[in-house]
Amino acid sequence: MAVLCGSLTAFAQAEEGFGIEANPMAGRVFKHTKRFLGPIPPVSGGLDLNFLWKTRGNKDWQYRRHFPTVGIGITYTSYDRQYYGQGIGFYPNLELPLIRGNRLEWCMRFGMGLGYISKHYTRYAPDYDTLNNAIGGHINNFSLLASDLRLHLNKHWDVQAGINFTHMSSAKFRLPNLGINLLAGHIGVRYFPNTSSPARREKKVPALSNRWLLQFRQGIAMSTGESIGSTATPVYLSALYISKRYWSKNKVFAGIDYSYHESLYNFQRLQGIHPGDEKQYAWKSGVYAGHEFLYGHVGLMMQIGVYIHQAILPSPLLYEKLGMNWYLLQSESGIVKECWISTLLKTHYSTAELAELGVGVSF
Structure with a gap:
């Protein structure tokens, strides 16, 4: 374990543009269809962790996309205790800059992957729950869409605030499949062990045909x-x-x-x-x-x-x-x-x- 932790630390310190962000979030589940029968919890919250890399121009597409940020995210959500339980989402994601300045930036982040949720519809004793007609099974699709306004404090630290939308559903692999949608606000920090502004490689990128x-x-x-x-x-x-x-x-x-x-x-x-x-x-x-x-x-x-x-x-x-x-x-x-x-x-x-x-x- 000590060797593994040491290796990860060495990688993070050596790899320019590698960072970790944490976003505590709080919001509400909303009924996106009248068929959604379960009660709405007054507040649901959790934590979104993202391991991210800022691209530097190693590939042509990184130039064409103006050096986007890619990541692997893990999200924990506590919907409530009685009906919907807790959820975990694991998802690759991509961040796209909307407005980029020296100190401030506005961006969008999108990701899709797998999710696990602890409670679901069941009509069998002793754990029957027919009010939760949103989720039919433990394994689900997990999707996230987020927007952040971010302030760069220095080359190691950023602070941010924004909103995010998460969706968890079984896509009819298990009925019911209405899904749980959560709209939440978040605040968070980013930390880059080396630098948040990696040196970009200069190269001439050829144009592709409009085929x-x-x-x-x-x-x-x-x-x-x-x-x-x-x-x-x-x-x-x-x-x-x-x-x-x-x-x-x-x-x-x-x-x-x-x-x-x-x-x-x-x-x-x-x-x-x-x-x-x-x-x-x-x-x-x-x-x-x-x-x-x-x-x-x-x-x-x-x-x-x-x-x-x-x-x-x-x-x-x-x-x-x-x-x-x-x-x-x-x-x-x-x-x-x-x-x-x-x-x-x-x-x-x-x-x-x-x-x-x-x-x-x-x-």
Whole structure:
């Protein structure tokens, strides 16, 4: 243990731009849908820790993105004691400067990862709790969006204040999946053992072409269907779209997607609905448009779509997807230009529907 601590200390002292921040936070859970039945705690709070690195220009994308800060965050939240319990979130994150000055800066931070929550809906004795219809299981998606106004005291210390929004839900892997949304304020400090202003490497970054690509993605998700306690079954998702890169660091795209829900097929079989034609009423399709911010081998993707075909149990007309593409191949030549793995969260407004894992290819 002493060797490990010594190694971490030596790394922190030697690595320019490495820092640690701590943000105590307090706020309130809010009901984002009328179906949210549980009581709202008067106050919920916790602590957000973030291990961060300020980029210095080792890669071309760091220049194009004006040297953003990347991090690995761990968040503890005490929602309450009786209904929602405590939550832990583990998430990679990216900080984007909005206004940057010598002493003051304003920034946004976004992260998505895994979460654990101690309490969830259960209808079995002795721990039954049917008021908590927000969370269906212990393991969840965890997402954070924060904004900070920061004051640089010296090369080692910063102080900051801001607001953050956190979301915890099972994305229909376990019902109920309404999720818990917390809006909170925070104050915090940052400490850099070496310096908060690492020396940037000077280099000339070539401009990339504003190319068009044909892209295809195939994904899978798990859904428990429409009944609490039912078995999780697969959802198969496909997307075909075109994209255009601009400014060497962004993409806009538009296309069509398709999803087949095995749970809706089983629902019709169980209820004796559309015998022999169940598959025709178990799929959805939509057209969509979106944007992707490119950060080297990682892309932050968001899209909004409208259904052109609904399944037997219709959803709201609009849907959204938010997540990350993890690029395994990025090439400026050849037939295959990109290959990637995607981790996406599909929602209808503020209610999560699916957590999708996919693979994709671009031509």
